[in-house]
Amino acid sequence: MxxxxxxxxxxxxxxxxxxxxxxxxxxxxxxxxxxxxxxxxxxxxxxxxxxxxxxxxxxxxxxxxxxxxxxxxxxxxxxxxxxxxxxxxxxxxxxxxxxxxxxxxxxxxxxxxxxxxxxxxxxxxxxxxxxxxxxxxxxxxxxxxxxxxxxxxxxxxxxxxxxxxxxxxxxxxxxxxxxxxxxxxxxxxxxxxxxxxxxxxxxxxxxxxxxxxxxVATFSDSALTTLRVKNMPEHVKQALLQKYPALSAQTLVNGMTLVSLGAQGQDTLSDITAFLVESNLPEFIFGNVTLNDLYAMYYHEVV
Structure with missing residues (x-):
């Protein structure tokens, strides 16, 4: 001890x-x-x-x-x-x-x-x-x-x-x-x-x-808490947040945008997926905030 x-x-x-x-x-x-x-x-x-x-x-x-x-x-x-x-x-x-x-x-x-x-x-x-x-x-x-x-x-x-x-x-x-x-x-x-x-x-x-x-309160959470979108244009991010006001988003220095999902249901997640595909953003995954994400969020740099 x-x-x-x-x-x-x-x-x-x-x-x-x-x-x-x-x-x-x-x-x-x-x-x-x-x-x-x-x-x-x-x-x-x-x-x-x-x-x-x-x-x-x-x-x-x-x-x-x-x-x-x-x-x-x-x-x-x-x-x-x-x-x-x-x-x-x-x-x-x-x-x-x-x-x-x-x-x-x-x-x-x-x-x-x-x-x-x-x-x-x-x-x-x-x-x-x-x-x-x-x-x-x-x-x-x-x-x-x-x-x-x-x-x-x-x-x-x-x-x-x-x-x-x-x-x-x-x-x-x-x-x-x-x-x-x-x-x-x-x-x-x-x-x-x-x-x-x-x-x-x-x-x-x-x-x-x-x-x-x-x-990040959900850092150790095993549930899906985050949407990771690569190279998300600012206007698409704003459109997403306007359509789903319960979400929040942050773009990191490496160009990855993290969207905090909160307690969204399966139907909403499906709608978000369709929105991203329609916005020509095929590179995204649902998952958790990683330690690399956390480092970039906290120190504004990439390891």
Whole structure:
């Protein structure tokens, strides 16, 4: 468990984290989404005590906090952050790094070989990391955190530079760890992947953490809530809204228009479909607001 109360971090008078109060629980996968420089890494550094908050309190299980060095040592026995590629020692092998992390966190050494196999690292793990590609180094950094086997795992852009196959492999491992009761907090720009696996997703805005469901109330709804229309002319959009005043619409920076359907019946949906076809707009689908949509709506840019 992590409980944040009124956490505020300021740099040169600007509040990067602004009075954040929230609780994260074990067994949750938390997604953090935002453009670079908006607070994701700052929040993780506060959680690790690499950066002190200007105001507020941070509490872990059993009431532990960072009020002393001895308590910090205790917290870091069950909280870890995925290392950065720059933290690797080029003269050591990947296996050396995994042994080092397993020893530091006193985890089961069997995890080393299990993780090597799961990530398909066997053909290079005994080579010096100075010979690794960026993707190999990224997998090693992820493997190092997995073998630490801590209760709480923080990951900043864990999928960076990985191909789709490795993204899927890592996602499966993360889901297994979540099922084991780990808390996993991930900052990522791979929004489709994050939307698929995260239990809760938060966006940063003006230093605040905002739940995706607070931005679009139906974001987690399994029902059809949205009509997505590609390249919809403004005059057609206005004609649609005039004909069906219960609808609302927003055109994103990528040219996609999202029409919020509300509680429309099947007959109305059929009428809307006919309207779009008659308006020569064949590229549309009924579905939900996606995380990519939400990002474009909130930040007015496309990932």
């Amino acid at each position: 992590i409980e944040l109360q009124n956490i505020t971090v300021e740099f040169a008078g600007k509040k990067v984290l602004n009075d954040i109060s929230i609780t994260f629980q074990q067994g949750e996968m938390i997604g953090l989404v935002a453009p670079n420089g908006t607070g994701k890494s700052t929040l993780m550094n506060v959680l690790m005590n690499y950066l002190k908050a200007n105001r507020g309190s941070l509490t872990f299980k059993d009431g532990l906090n960072y009020s002393s060095k001895s308590k910090e040592v205790k917290i870091h026995q069950f909280v870890s952050m995925m290392p950065d590629q720059s933290d690797l020692y080029n003269h050591l092998s990947g296996r050396d790094h995994l042994k080092m992390f397993a020893t530091m966190w006193k985890s089961d050494k069997k995890l080393i070989d299990e993780t090597i196999e799961a990530l398909n690292m066997g053909h290079y793990v005994n080579k010096k990391t100075g010979t690794y590609s960026l993707g190999m180094r990224q997998r090693l950094c992820f493997a190092m955190q997995i073998v630490s086997n801590t209760e709480i795992m923080l990951m900043d852009e864990v999928m960076n530079g990985l191909d789709p196959n490795n993204v899927e492999v890592i996602s499966r491992i993360l889901m297994k760890k979540k099922e084991e009761g780990k808390m996993i907090i991930i900052a990522s720009h791979l929004l489709d992947n994050l939307e698929k696996y995260a239990d809760r997703i938060f966006l940063f805005k003006e230093g605040k953490l905002v739940d995706a469901d607070e931005i």
